[in-house]
Amino acid sequence: MKGIVILSFWLSVLPGMAAENISFRNDREGKSFYSDKSHERDIRRVLRRVALPEINESFKKVLSKLESKSLCAYDLNQSLKNELTRYSNQLYPYEGVVYQLRKSDLIDDVVARILLNAQKTVTTKLVPKKESDIYFPGGDNSEKIMVLIQEFEEKFLKNTCFDDAYRALYADVKNADKELDSSKMEAYLYKAQKENRVSVELYKSLEQARVNGLEDASLSLKAYYQKIKSLRTQYPLRTNNERSNYPTAKANRLNMSRRQKLYQSYSDLQIIMMGNIVSFVRARLEDTRVDLVSYNGDEITHIEPTTPTDRFNYAILHLRRQITLLSTNTYFSGRTPDFIDDVLTAAYEVGITPAVEMDTLAGLKDVWDPKKSFWQKSQMWVRSFSSVAAIAIPAPFGFVPTLALIVIEATSGNKNKGSTQVDPTRWFQQ
Amino acid sequence: MKKTISAILFSSFLVSSLSAHTFDAVVRDGKGAKISEVTLNDLTSQNSFEGKYFKIVKGKDETPISFTEKDEKLLIKAATTYHHLTVARDYFVDKLKSSYVASLKQMTIRLDHTNQFSELGHYAHDNYEPQFNNALTIPAGSGLASRNIKPWEIEIWFRPSKSIHLNDLKVNSLGSREVKSLMSNYRNQIHMQSVQRFLAQNVTALTVDNMPTSPLALDNVMRIVGSSLMIELGYQFIDPLSKMFSRKWYSLETALVPEIIYHEYAHAALSDSLVLSHSTAIIEGMADFFAGQIADSPKLAMHIKKYNTYNGKNAKRKQDYMIQFEMGEYANTDFVFGLLWELKNILGENKGEAFMYELRKTLTTNSSIRTDLIEGIISTCDSECDRPFNDKIRILKALNLRGI
Numbered sequence: 001m002k003g004i005v006i007l008s009f010w011l012s013v014l015p016g017m018a019a020e021n022i023s024f025r026n027d028r029e030g031k032s033f034y035s036d037k038s039h040e041r042d043i044r045r046v047l048r049r050v051a052l053p054e055i056n057e058s059f060k061k062v063l064s065k066l067e068s069k070s071l072c073a074y075d076l077n078q079s080l081k082n083e084l085t086r087y088s089n090q091l092y093p094y095e096g097v098v099y100q101l102r103k104s105d106l107i108d109d110v111v112a113r114i115l116l117n118a119q120k121t122v123t124t125k126l127v128p129k130k131e132s133d134i135y136f137p138g139g140d141n142s143e144k145i146m147v148l149i150q151e152f153e154e155k156f157l158k159n160t161c162f163d164d165a166y167r168a169l170y171a172d173v174k175n176a177d178k179e180l181d182s183s184k185m186e187a188y189l190y191k192a193q194k195e196n197r198v199s200v201e202l203y204k205s206l207e208q209a210r211v212n213g214l215e216d217a218s219l220s221l222k223a224y225y226q227k228i229k230s231l232r233t234q235y236p237l238r239t240n241n242e243r244s245n246y247p248t249a250k251a252n253r254l255n256m257s258r259r260q261k262l263y264q265s266y267s268d269l270q271i272i273m274m275g276n277i278v279s280f281v282r283a284r285l286e287d288t289r290v291d292l293v294s295y296n297g298d299e300i301t302h303i304e305p306t307t308p309t310d311r312f313n314y315a316i317l318h319l320r321r322q323i324t325l326l327s328t329n330t331y332f333s334g335r336t337p338d339f340i341d342d343v344l345t346a347a348y349e350v351g352i353t354p355a356v357e358m359d360t361l362a363g364l365k366d367v368w369d370p371k372k373s374f375w376q377k378s379q380m381w382v383r384s385f386s387s388v389a390a391i392a393i394p395a396p397f398g399f400v401p402t403l404a405l406i407v408i409e410a411t412s413g414n415k416n417k418g419s420t421q422v423d424p425t426r427w428f429q430q
Numbered sequence: 431m432k433k434t435i436s437a438i439l440f441s442s443f444l445v446s447s448l449s450a451h452t453f454d455a456v457v458r459d460g461k462g463a464k465i466s467e468v469t470l471n472d473l474t475s476q477n478s479f480e481g482k483y484f485k486i487v488k489g490k491d492e493t494p495i496s497f498t499e500k501d502e503k504l505l506i507k508a509a510t511t512y513h514h515l516t517v518a519r520d521y522f523v524d525k526l527k528s529s530y531v532a533s534l535k536q537m538t539i540r541l542d543h544t545n546q547f548s549e550l551g552h553y554a555h556d557n558y559e560p561q562f563n564n565a566l567t568i569p570a571g572s573g574l575a576s577r578n579i580k581p582w583e584i585e586i587w588f589r590p591s592k593s594i595h596l597n598d599l600k601v602n603s604l605g606s607r608e609v610k611s612l613m614s615n616y617r618n619q620i621h622m623q624s625v626q627r628f629l630a631q632n633v634t635a636l637t638v639d640n641m642p643t644s645p646l647a648l649d650n651v652m653r654i655v656g657s658s659l660m661i662e663l664g665y666q667f668i669d670p671l672s673k674m675f676s677r678k679w680y681s682l683e684t685a686l687v688p689e690i691i692y693h694e695y696a697h698a699a700l701s702d703s704l705v706l707s708h709s710t711a712i713i714e715g716m717a718d719f720f721a722g723q724i725a726d727s728p729k730l731a732m733h734i735k736k737y738n739t740y741n742g743k744n745a746k747r748k749q750d751y752m753i754q755f756e757m758g759e760y761a762n763t764d765f766v767f768g769l770l771w772e773l774k775n776i777l778g779e780n781k782g783e784a785f786m787y788e789l790r791k792t793l794t795t796n797s798s799i800r801t802d803l804i805e806g807i808i809s810t811c812d813s814e815c816d817r818p819f820n821d822k823i824r825i826l827k828a829l830n831l832r833g834i
Contacts, residue, residue, distance in 0.1 A: 360819075
């Protein structure tokens with residue numbers, strides 16, 4: 001009996017003590033965000049120097065040595081480069097290696113971006129500085145700040161990744177100098193290097209970090225791994241084969257994909273909350289009956305059925321309401337996520353929405369925010385210039401631009417009902 | 431020997447029992463129409479327009495029209511209706527695999543028939559409001575034995591054409607409202623523009639020395655006021671003006687318009703679900719849809735001015751839903767036709783056609799557009815669509831855009 005208890009104990013503990021297999025395999029993304037001609041060109045240049053199996057094997061080897069507690073993009077990049085020197089010493093763009101790893105689905109676009117950002121930071125060419133160009137701010141805390149920079153390696157870098165360490169340094173420096181900005185940080189670092197408080201190599205690294213704005217919140221490899229692990233534990237994927245191009249499409253007005261934006265901007269809990277909105281709305285869209293019930297006290301006085309399109313509009317209003325209410329949630333702190341880039345991508349990420357439904361659900365936005373045709377967009381300008389032309393052109397020829405205006409307004413595209421045209425026969429309108 | 435003769439006689443009987451003859455008929459030629467030779471199949475008579483599925487008669491006669499009919503126009507009508515009804519029947523039987531249509535008994539097709547329909551007596555009195563410029567599909571009736579009125583099967587009646595003056599036409603006002611609204615907008619713009627021009631000229635006169643013409647000069651004022659006055663007069667007299675420039679006489683020869691023939695047959699083909707009791711938006715819209723499918727065109731009875739001077743129907747006309755479309759007097763607008771055509775394109779040509787045919791099972795003649803038709807579409811999609819959730823969303827989006 002005692003033996004069974006001890007055996008059970010070890011059987012439950014041992015798996016956790018075993019080394020965790022780190023994997024960044026792509027399990028959701030379709031066509032990569034990094035798949036245009038320039039990326040393909042870099043891949044070809046790499047493959048002329050190093051074979052594809054060698055790249056993949058090297059990466060797997062490097063990954064096998066990593067632990068979840070110390071996942072660093074900078075270290076991973078360096079280890080991979082070291083591993084690849086066994087096969088080729090010739091120059092090739094390291095970015096091409098990352099693109100190839102993505103093409104092989106060994107990593108996804110989010111990891112690719114993290115690795116590429118790290119690579120970009122360490123390869124940033126620094127402009128030589130003249131002392132006369134640097135304005136040192138001075139102040140009571142300047143010595144304290146110098147000490148912080150001096151102790152960077154010992155205090156910050158010892159047990160964390162370089163980017164996290166730099167962010168921690170920046171935060172402490174900002175505590176000492178409330179008006180810290182990039183130019184001041186530049187001056188502090190320069191002075192620290194001049195006073196030999198830090199080595200030239202370390203100064204170079206810190207300066208590269210400053211130039212690339214590493215102090216701004218950016219997704220680290222470790223943070224991403226933790227998020228994805230949490231999501232996959234709570235929402236295991238029904239199938240590992242599902243892929244979609246929706247999350248890898250470019251996010252609106254940003255130079256990153258929707259999925260990259262999602263993980264960079266939201267925590268795993270926020271992603272789950274956004275995904276649940278879609279789950280809720282999907283159920284509303286599937287409802288077969290919606291009645292408006294009137295009560296007087298506890299007594300039902302009237303039941304008003306709704307039409308199918310009323311139900312549809314009701315579901316859309318629900319969706320918009322839920323998204324807006326998120327901003328009042330403490331986890332979102334006043335931030336309203338975007339339906340197309342954030343909410344839908346989150347729903348796909350946690351497996352609530354299958355890939356085949358993504359574009360259809362994205363099309364729901366046209367109901368309350370329809371895409372405007374070229375004519376509709378240009379109507380405002382046509383109207384303005386026609387009005388001026390109508391006055392400026394002498395009578396009776398002023399008819400012409402006015403007539404043109406009327407014809408354009410009458411014939412341009414689909415009529416957008418919008419909220420300004422209320423149809424009293426419909427219960428719900430956008 | 432006897433056996434051989436019997437075999438020869440039997441086979442010739444078989445051949446002659448379903449024979450084919452060629453006649454001139456109206457057929458579509460691209461967008462327009464022309465008279466062309468067609469082969470009429472499944473004829474059971476050697477000398478008249480009687481076939482396995484259709485019997486073409488004139489008015490209340492029961493005798494089919496002879497091939498040697500002297501009235502050439504009647505002959506063309508007989509050939510045209512027989513030909514296109516056969517096309518329509520083949521569509522329902524061969525393409526849609528309709529067992530109901532395949533089991534329909536021989537239909538009597540009445541040409542140049544002016545009597546109104548009576549559910550009891552088959553025909554209303556000869557003098558009671560004779561009908562023209564129309565076509566009608568009547569349900570089967572059990573007759574009235576006490577009055578020697580025999581039972582009848584489903585029939586299609588084609589009225590003769592008659593030129594009717596514009597003033598005697600009863601049209602719904604929906605179209606003219608849109609035109610008036612545009613004119614009102616234009617009038618308001620012109621008045622505003624005149625006032626603005628006058629004000630701009632006055633401001634310019636105050637700020638600029640030595641202007642060539644004074645804004646208050648008579649010719650300038652007359653020009654500005656005159657242009658506004660012209661538009662105002664045009665707006666106020668828009669109805670008589672549009673009548674002045676419109677076509678005066680309207681007529682419709684229904685038996686010579688292929689899509690109308692298809693439309694009427696579609697009523698018969700759908701009568702297993704959509705009872706032929708009265709005209710409603712749903713029953714007319716569904717018939718229009720299948721007429722369009724058979725004709726392979728979203729336009730019905732258009733580009734055939736020789737036989738139809740009215741407006742036809744166009745599935746691609748952009749129309750938003752109006753509550754008036756639910757009313758019987760607006761049953762013949764093309765809103766439902768356009769809606770079903772659009773939904774067919776959303777689902778795909780082949781899938782959409784089969785879908786619409788299944789849709790009829792969820793509808794009745796009295797179904798409303800906004801509730802029953804849409805519910806029917808959604809429930810049909812649950813069973814017929816490849817991806818019900820996706821397709822339903824796309825359908826509902828399209829319906830929402832139409833203001834339903």
